[in-house]
Amino acid sequence: xxxxxxxxxxxxxxxxxxxxxxxxxxxxxxxxxxxxxxxxxxxxxxxxxxxxxxxxxxxxxxxxxxxxxxxxxxxxxxxxxxxxxxxxxxxxxxxxxxxxxxxxxxxxxxxxxxxxxxxxxxxxxxxxxxxxxxxxxxxxxxxxxxxxxxxxxxxxxxxxxxxxxxxxxxxxxxxxxxxxxxxxxxxxxxxxxxxxxxxxxxxxxxxxxxxxxxxxxxxxxxxxxxxxxxxxxxxxxxxxxxxxxxxxxxxxxxxxxxxxxxxxxxxxxxxxxxxxxxxxxxxxxxxxxxxxxxxxxxxxxxxxxxxxxxxxxxxxxxxxxxxxxxxxxxxxxxxxxxxxxxxxxxxxxxxxxxxxx
Numbered sequence: 001x002x003x004x005x006x007x008x009x010x011x012x013x014x015x016x017x018x019x020x021x022x023x024x025x026x027x028x029x030x031x032x033x034x035x036x037x038x039x040x041x042x043x044x045x046x047x048x049x050x051x052x053x054x055x056x057x058x059x060x061x062x063x064x065x066x067x068x069x070x071x072x073x074x075x076x077x078x079x080x081x082x083x084x085x086x087x088x089x090x091x092x093x094x095x096x097x098x099x100x101x102x103x104x105x106x107x108x109x110x111x112x113x114x115x116x117x118x119x120x121x122x123x124x125x126x127x128x129x130x131x132x133x134x135x136x137x138x139x140x141x142x143x144x145x146x147x148x149x150x151x152x153x154x155x156x157x158x159x160x161x162x163x164x165x166x167x168x169x170x171x172x173x174x175x176x177x178x179x180x181x182x183x184x185x186x187x188x189x190x191x192x193x194x195x196x197x198x199x200x201x202x203x204x205x206x207x208x209x210x211x212x213x214x215x216x217x218x219x220x221x222x223x224x225x226x227x228x229x230x231x232x233x234x235x236x237x238x239x240x241x242x243x244x245x246x247x248x249x250x251x252x253x254x255x256x257x258x259x260x261x262x263x264x265x266x267x268x269x270x271x272x273x274x275x276x277x278x279x280x281x282x283x284x285x286x287x288x289x290x291x292x293x294x295x296x297x298x299x300x301x302x303x304x305x306x307x308x309x310x311x312x313x314x315x316x317x318x319x320x321x322x323x324x325x326x327x328x329x330x331x332x333x334x335x336x337x338x339x340x341x342x343x344x345x346x347x348x349x350x351x352x353x354x355x356x357x
Contacts, residue, residue, distance in 0.1 A: 051171035059193035062184035070144040070216035078137035084161040091123035144216030149183035192243040230353040241319035248343035266331040282335035
């Protein structure tokens with residue numbers, strides 16, 4: 001069994017305090033060993049517990065090195081004896097297979113958002129969480145890690161933290177998630193994932209590194225709360241947020257982007273609806289009809305300011321909030337078209353969502 005080193009600062013006091021500290025340290029070490037053993041079993045293809053539901057969602061953003069992956073795990077906490085859990089995250093590159101691990105593993109206290117992991121597993125981190133249980137007995141944990149481009153299997157182990165002396169063993173669940181991480185190191189116009197958000201708040205000041213570790217959806221001073229699903233009511237708003245990378249920039253530091261938002265109704269008659277977009281814009285697919293669009297957005301030095309420099313690594317933050325009161329019940333596709341007006345290139349990103357009464 002691989003050991004887990006978790007540093008503890010012993011409290012001041014006599015022998016009793018030291019004994020309590022040693023017992024606490026031993027208990028945490030056993031917790032760590034148990035949760036890592038579950039990940040080892042899942043990696044080996046063995047049967048692992050599924051005592052409660054665990055769901056995963058993630059996004060992809062360009063990092064200084066590699067791709068940053070903020071993620072949310074949703075936990076069914078109805079059967080937890082208290083709102084506390086230990087979470088372990090392991091990412092394994094599919095090809096080539098990871099080398100055998102040798103020696104002592106010391107998991108970091110938090111996942112990092114600024115650099116890929118070193119030797120061993122691509123991501124290998126364990127951290128305790130206090131669960132904020134929402135209506136419906138669901139708790140959400142958000143963190144992030146950085147990977148280089150490629151295909152990975154991510155193993156997430158969530159283990160209940162119980163009070164000492166509790167007779168029943170702690171419940172646990174293991175989730176395996178496949179990831180295909182894009183390569184943002186290549187040149188040419190591209191975007192991050194399109195984040196569908198429940199809300200977007202602007203912070204008064206940037207967060208520090210410790211706060212960012214637990215709030216991975218903060219971009220600059222923009223605090224994004226990702227939506228858990230793509231089902232909306234007519235009294236809600238569809239909010240999308242994304243980053244645009246690598247626009248063409250002239251020697252005079254000029255650039256010019258246009259972002260368009262086109263909505264298509266799914267499940268209707270094939271072809272275009274009454275408001276047909278020009279031929280160069282996204283076209284309806286089979287089983288769709290054109291529904292609506294918003295006014296295009298422009299991003300250039302005149303809008304963002306002369307100090308904004310994409311060549312220095314500054315991405316363009318784009319987004320739109322669309323009230324859904326005028327949408328009929330049904331399924332929709334939002335086609336977001338980003339046009340580089342200087343280079344004559346474009347990319348399209350799709351968001352599938354539904355509207356109900």
